[in-house]
Amino acid sequence: MAWTLPVILCTIGATVVAYLLGSCNFAIIITKLFANDDIRNHGSGNAGLTNVLRTLGKGPALLTLIGDFSKGILSVILVRLLLHYIAGVNDFYVADYIVAIAALLGHNFPLYYGFRGGKGILVSFGAVMILSPIAGTICFIGFLLAVIFTKYVSFGSIVACILFPITTQLFYYLKTSTFSLTQLILALCISALIIFMHRSNISRLLHGKESKLSFKRK
Template structure:
């Protein structure tokens, strides 16, 4: 029963918490506009930066950082401390589950017609709370690819591929924790979800119409 309650709480809480889209809320409060009506029509950090500038983008970043970390921390505290449940002798798994569903909420928010962002930043912030070392490696891949190509989308896709690659390496040989297979499967699901959400970017890259980082896109 406690296992069922743990899973149900993690899935429902994380999804609803993720549905509180930071980009949409920040732009409505600061600019009285819906970010989905401008730029790439994406309710994510990159589009906020391109359309409304550094101030709203910084506020969105801070809110998303808090949302990803809080979702994981709250679920781990409730499941481990209140329900007394751990999966695979490792409290990381419930973090990955929370991370996946907070991403789903961010991408398909029930409060905003199931139209949200791509989930890259949320994936990164949840990983900060779950596995900081894997997060550091994945962010390094993103930064290197972004510097080399100037495409945020390419950096994001490469980081999404690196995420499930670094997860078993770090957890087997550095952290030496339990539940590596289950954690790697969850990391793979998160990475595939990020790549899936970049389908329009992949098409624009193939067509040569994808915006480079720092370029302005007309609203």
């Protein structure tokens, strides 16, 4: 993809929108609507799906899942539409990753909520399912198996993050017979940021203090 002026402007515009869209943290929004409270004041203090499930139950958790998952999807679709219809470009993958990272940053550090957000698994998964559906499916299977066997959502998230750069490079190679250093770096940025946001979970896992998945409200 040649970085012409229309491509640059479309990518910048989509990146800004993706960050602002990512900043719409549905764990915070749904908790405000259902309980007139801030999810960050409860449970683990994280503005994410698992804390909503533990605090408010399955209904609010499902709405949170749909909202945060959709942010990643919409961000990538937006940049593709802009590049296709305005810049006349059909090679998207670098811009795709840029807006995916922007949406992730918005979710983790939301402009509207004092830059205290969630950890980014759902919004990233939504973006990944557009970036590389097969790789995203493999990452989800890895996540699911890890959670089933350990009951730790955080561990499953870390497993998925480790699989993501590997699977994207594998399928890129199968498609083009080459590796992409740019794609690898961008994929690693997504995975590294999510793993960094799970640093407290990693500490609790290592010390045997991490909470296991439960569908019962506390």
